[in-house]
Amino acid sequence: xxxxxxxxxxxSKARQVGRDFSDRFMKAFIHVNAFMVVVSVFLIFAFLIxxxxxxxQQRSVKSLILGPSWYPLEPSDTFGALPLxxxxxxxxxxxxxxxxPLGVLCAIFLGELAPSRLxxxxxxxxxxxxxxxxxxxxxxxxxxVGPLLQEKFGLLTGLTAFTGxxxxxxxxxxxxxxxxxxxxxxxxxxxxxxxxxxxxxxxQTIWRAVTPAAGRGIIxxxxxxLGRAIGETMTVLMATGNAANVPNKLFAPVAxxxxxxxxxxxxxxxxxxxxxxxxxxxxxxxxxxxxITLFLITFTVNTLxxxxxxxxxx
Amino acid sequence: xxxxxxxxxxxxxxxxxxxxxxxxxTMAQSKTESKLSARDVTPITATPPPPVVKSAHNTKARTKFxxxxxxxxxxxxxxxxxxxxxxxxxEITALIGPSGxxxxxxxxxxxxxxxxxxxxxxxxxxxxDDVNICERRVDVVELRKRVGMVFQKPNPFPKSIxxxxxxxxxxxxxxxxxxxxxxxxxxxxxxxxxxxVKDVLKKSAFDLSGGQQQRLCIAxxxxxxxxxxxxxxxxxxxxxxxxFRIEELMEGLKxxxxxxxxxxNMYQASRVSQRxxxxxxxxxVEIGPxxxxxxxxxxxxxxxxxxxxxG
Amino acid sequence: xxxxAPAPVSSPETSALLGGKRPVWFRIWEGCQYGVLALSTLSVxxxxxGISWFLASKGLAALNWEFITKAPEKQMQAGGIMPALxxxxxxxxxxFLFALPLGLFGxxxxxxxxxxxxxxxxxxxxxxxxxxxxxxxxxxxGLGFFVLFVGGGIDKMFFSxxxxxxTYGTGALIWASLTLALLILPVVITAxxxxxxxxxxxxxxxxxxxxxxxxQTVWNVVLPSALPGILTGMILGLSRAxxxxxxxxxxxxxxxxxxxxxxAHSPFMALPYHLYIISTQVPDIDQKIPWxxxxxxxxxxLGMNAVASFFRARARAGRRW
Numbered sequence: 001x002x003x004x005x006x007x008x009x010x011x012s013k014a015r016q017v018g019r020d021f022s023d024r025f026m027k028a029f030i031h032v033n034a035f036m037v038v039v040s041v042f043l044i045f046a047f048l049i050x051x052x053x054x055x056x057q058q059r060s061v062k063s064l065i066l067g068p069s070w071y072p073l074e075p076s077d078t079f080g081a082l083p084l085x086x087x088x089x090x091x092x093x094x095x096x097x098x099x100x101p102l103g104v105l106c107a108i109f110l111g112e113l114a115p116s117r118l119x120x121x122x123x124x125x126x127x128x129x130x131x132x133x134x135x136x137x138x139x140x141x142x143x144x145v146g147p148l149l150q151e152k153f154g155l156l157t158g159l160t161a162f163t164g165x166x167x168x169x170x171x172x173x174x175x176x177x178x179x180x181x182x183x184x185x186x187x188x189x190x191x192x193x194x195x196x197x198x199x200x201x202x203x204q205t206i207w208r209a210v211t212p213a214a215g216r217g218i219i220x221x222x223x224x225x226l227g228r229a230i231g232e233t234m235t236v237l238m239a240t241g242n243a244a245n246v247p248n249k250l251f252a253p254v255a256x257x258x259x260x261x262x263x264x265x266x267x268x269x270x271x272x273x274x275x276x277x278x279x280x281x282x283x284x285x286x287x288x289x290x291x292i293t294l295f296l297i298t299f300t301v302n303t304l305x306x307x308x309x310x311x312x313x314x
Numbered sequence: 315x316x317x318x319x320x321x322x323x324x325x326x327x328x329x330x331x332x333x334x335x336x337x338x339x340t341m342a343q344s345k346t347e348s349k350l351s352a353r354d355v356t357p358i359t360a361t362p363p364p365p366v367v368k369s370a371h372n373t374k375a376r377t378k379f380x381x382x383x384x385x386x387x388x389x390x391x392x393x394x395x396x397x398x399x400x401x402x403x404x405e406i407t408a409l410i411g412p413s414g415x416x417x418x419x420x421x422x423x424x425x426x427x428x429x430x431x432x433x434x435x436x437x438x439x440x441x442x443d444d445v446n447i448c449e450r451r452v453d454v455v456e457l458r459k460r461v462g463m464v465f466q467k468p469n470p471f472p473k474s475i476x477x478x479x480x481x482x483x484x485x486x487x488x489x490x491x492x493x494x495x496x497x498x499x500x501x502x503x504x505x506x507x508x509x510x511v512k513d514v515l516k517k518s519a520f521d522l523s524g525g526q527q528q529r530l531c532i533a534x535x536x537x538x539x540x541x542x543x544x545x546x547x548x549x550x551x552x553x554x555x556x557x558f559r560i561e562e563l564m565e566g567l568k569x570x571x572x573x574x575x576x577x578x579n580m581y582q583a584s585r586v587s588q589r590x591x592x593x594x595x596x597x598x599v600e601i602g603p604x605x606x607x608x609x610x611x612x613x614x615x616x617x618x619x620x621x622x623x624x625g
Numbered sequence: 626x627x628x629x630a631p632a633p634v635s636s637p638e639t640s641a642l643l644g645g646k647r648p649v650w651f652r653i654w655e656g657c658q659y660g661v662l663a664l665s666t667l668s669v670x671x672x673x674x675g676i677s678w679f680l681a682s683k684g685l686a687a688l689n690w691e692f693i694t695k696a697p698e699k700q701m702q703a704g705g706i707m708p709a710l711x712x713x714x715x716x717x718x719x720x721f722l723f724a725l726p727l728g729l730f731g732x733x734x735x736x737x738x739x740x741x742x743x744x745x746x747x748x749x750x751x752x753x754x755x756x757x758x759x760x761x762x763x764x765x766x767g768l769g770f771f772v773l774f775v776g777g778g779i780d781k782m783f784f785s786x787x788x789x790x791x792t793y794g795t796g797a798l799i800w801a802s803l804t805l806a807l808l809i810l811p812v813v814i815t816a817x818x819x820x821x822x823x824x825x826x827x828x829x830x831x832x833x834x835x836x837x838x839x840x841q842t843v844w845n846v847v848l849p850s851a852l853p854g855i856l857t858g859m860i861l862g863l864s865r866a867x868x869x870x871x872x873x874x875x876x877x878x879x880x881x882x883x884x885x886x887x888x889a890h891s892p893f894m895a896l897p898y899h900l901y902i903i904s905t906q907v908p909d910i911d912q913k914i915p916w917x918x919x920x921x922x923x924x925x926x927l928g929m930n931a932v933a934s935f936f937r938a939r940a941r942a943g944r945r946w
Contacts, residue, residue, distance in 0.1 A: 023838035027738065034734035034748055037727060037814075040807055041751040044758060047770045105665035113662060125670045131930045132676065133868025135897040136919050139904050140676055143915075170672055177669070190469035194531070197427055197465075198482040198538055199458040203658050208481065213472050231759025233871040234897075238905060267761045267871070274765070274875050279773060291765040295758065302757035 048292040055285035070244045072283045079286040083246040087263035090247045094165025095229040103176030111184040130174035138238030141167045159241035161263045167235050172225035183217020216308050223305030237268040266294045375402035378572045384438035393419050395596045406573040408583035411593035417576045425461040462535035466547040468527035470519035482538040505533035525556025542572045592616045680920045687917025702910045709899035719802025720866045728813030736821040756811035760871040767804030767876035796877035799889040804872045809862035816858020820851040853940035857933045864929035870897040896922045
């Protein structure tokens with residue numbers, strides 16, 4: 001009898017040890033895992049710096065940011081990213097000018113006015129829009145939107161900054177709508193009640209009480225939409241014509257206007273040129289320099305959005 | 315206040331514009347009424363009734379609201395059952411009762427704020443100055459101009475003090491800076507807040523204390539120049555000193571406005587109101603001059619509530 | 626108390642109550658505002674219908690069994706998309722392999738082991754930052770770190786006999802999968818975290834009180850309940866990965882491969898990259914081929930989203946607590 005109990009006790013002790021071991025092992029494993037996620041962010045940043053440093057050792061930061069000519073072919077290669085930065089700014093600017101009002105108005109309609117069944121249908125629609133891959137949108141831009149605009153405006157080509165900006169607007173819209181809607185939803189119901197009790201109509205309440213109260217969230221929506229548009233690659237690669245001109249003629253008539261010229265963005269440049277660049281060449285490092293510039297821009301924009309979202313709360 | 319011969323039953327003859335008497339009875343009272351019909355209604359007391367305290371009901375006051383057999387439904391829930399009562403001008407009418415008994419719901423039918431939440435149904439009539447406000451053709455915006463509301467939790471807009479008070483007039487079309495300045499000052503004085511904020515009108519409303527915020531909300535409501543101010547437990551989120559100041563304010567306000575006050579604090583009701591109505595489970599059990607309700611309630615349930623036998 | 630003189634019913638006030646005081650222009654103005662709001666919403670949704678219509682009308686013609694099972698022919702001017710489709714599927718599998726443990730265990734750390742700790746805050750910050758990195762920068766990182774640094778290192782250590790021909794030091798399934806896994810990590814972790822948090826603490830407490838270890842609790846009690854939500858996040862992440870081009874551009878996607886990928890270090894073809902190539906680099910192509918490719922890609926991505934939504938609804942409905 002005693003030996004049987006002993007055996008049982010031994011067996012259960014063994015199980016216990018096994019359990020403890022697996023518990024501690026898994027705990028360590030999970031901690032390592034989490035650590036690796038954090039490390040990867042640092043890795044990304046570190047590698048960008050590592051591979052772009054050689055460029056900055058040979059050319060100055062100023063020549064990158066302000067240089068007006070991007071001509072990577074030797075021997076007289078110049079790596080001035082001004083046209084690229086200009087291209088990014090222009091397309092992003094167009095995108096935001098279109099997407100911000102549309103997005104906020106749509107969010108207002110969805111959040112404040114639409115009956116719940118319609119709202120669900122509309123929200124699903126917006127989610128579908130969010131899911132369309134950027135290469136498909138770029139493709140549609142190239143084959144449908146571009147030629148259409150070319151016809152309507154009598155342009156030389158349909159692949160312009162405007163086309164790119166228009167497409168980017170639709171990629172940024174789901175982000176803007178979703179965050180703006182959250183911001184409107186977060187406005188306390190009390191404000192609406194107080195406004196209605198004073199004799200305001202629903203629309204007056206929306207414009208004068210609810211939307212101003214959601215101000216910070218809407219700014220966050222703007223910033224995140226901006227970040228999305230800046231970082232977008234395939235759409236602009238396929239739809240903007242990829243000519244590295246500095247877009248400085250914005251107020252000229254249509255035929256001359258930079259809006260309707262082909263331009264090139266930072267993202268498209270990296271994507272288009274990296275494949276053919278020998279590793280270790282100056283061009284290679286220049287592209288990494290573009291990469292870190294891009295990363296810093298989006299990082300700043302996203303941090304501002306985060307601040308707007310979280311410092312705004314009382 | 316003189317003790318009226320009919321006051322023992324909670325029935326007080328009111329006089330309308332034509333000098334006719336109008337009796338109002340609740341459902342509960344009508345039952346008691348039929349039992350007593352044969353009896354002499356003069357109260358038999360050995361000692362004369364106590365002298366006038368605070369609540370004074372002016373029997374010559376005009377009716378501001380007359381509610382006739384009001385039934386109100388939230389979806390399937392029958393929230394208000396067969397309410398009939400009158401609210402008189404330039405008085406404070408208090409509505410008391412345990413939580414969830416319908417007093418706030420009733421208050422919100424008076425300015426049709428209940429419709430803000432979906433799926434409600436109203437049957438019966440509510441007459442404001444002889445116009446039935448339950449009719450569809452009534453302009454709700456205009457109604458809410460005439461009948462203002464102050465909420466339980468102070469809810470100033472996230473704007474400056476000035477902009478909070480000016481919100482209402484702006485909505486209704488007042489644009490000139492001079493006019494707005496005037497209205498803002500007048501309203502803030504009416505809410506006994508002017509002296510405290512007149513130098514800091516641009517500051518955020520959230521910089522004010524709780525009691526000040528509530529007075530700001532009162533000023534905001536007054537700015538649209540209503541006839542009636544509905545107050546839904548305005549002091550429940552405030553400390554006793556702020557409560558006292560608002561009660562003082564109410565006393566002054568009733569000279570110019572009609573006040574309907576919902577409160578879960580019956581001591582407050584007995585302090586400030588001229589008439590009190592007791593609500594229970596969607597019904598108006600009893601209504602009458604405050605003194606009568608508190609000292610000589612007719613309905614057993616009113617008596618139980620006042621004595622604290624249930625909360 | 627002021628004595629109330631009997632006042633007649635004042636007509637202007639009554640008529641104001643009964644409507645008609647507000648000017649007509651005001652009503653028209655508000656009507657216009659409603660119109661603008663509705664129009665904005667419509668203009669957001671019309672493109673979706675437009676895109677679907679175009680893709681369907683121009684691409685459906687290309688969809689047949691051959692299209693999906695044959696490789697491109699005649700320098701891509703004809704034929705099917707089979708290698709690209711297969712490549713994408715392999716890529717999904719690889720991404721899943723890397724993103725699942727990294728994402729799931731990261732979320733488990735946040736909700737089960739590190740609640741409230743300072744490291745969790747850093748982890749959250751890291752996730753937010755990962756979410757903000759543009760896709761082409763992921764591509765750069767994949768190239769510089771995975772392909773050249775890690776891959777090159779592996780080559781030097783284990784495959785030096787093959788050099789200078791790279792084995793791992795070039796575009797490959799494994800590097801592209803890792804890159805994509807990092808890209809979708811924020812989506813996966815956030816969804817998994819939400820799913821894990823939705824399991825009530827009382828379950829955990831009950832399990833611990835019975836003498837289970839923390840890991841046993843997680844594995845036996847928390848994970849099964851959170852599974853639908855975790856799956857949702859995973860599928861959403863994978864559908865995002867399926868549509869991405871820039872990250873794989875530099876880390877393994879190939880213009881053309883005559884054979885299907887046969888190992889972790891093979892380059893591969895992929896649907897989104899294929900679409901890019903045939904619409905920009907291949908002249909004289911039968912137009913219905915790129916449209917058909919786009920249509921297949923869209924169906925794949927939206928289909929996965931729909932499945933994810935289905936699981937999300939299941940997750941919410943199945944919760945009986």
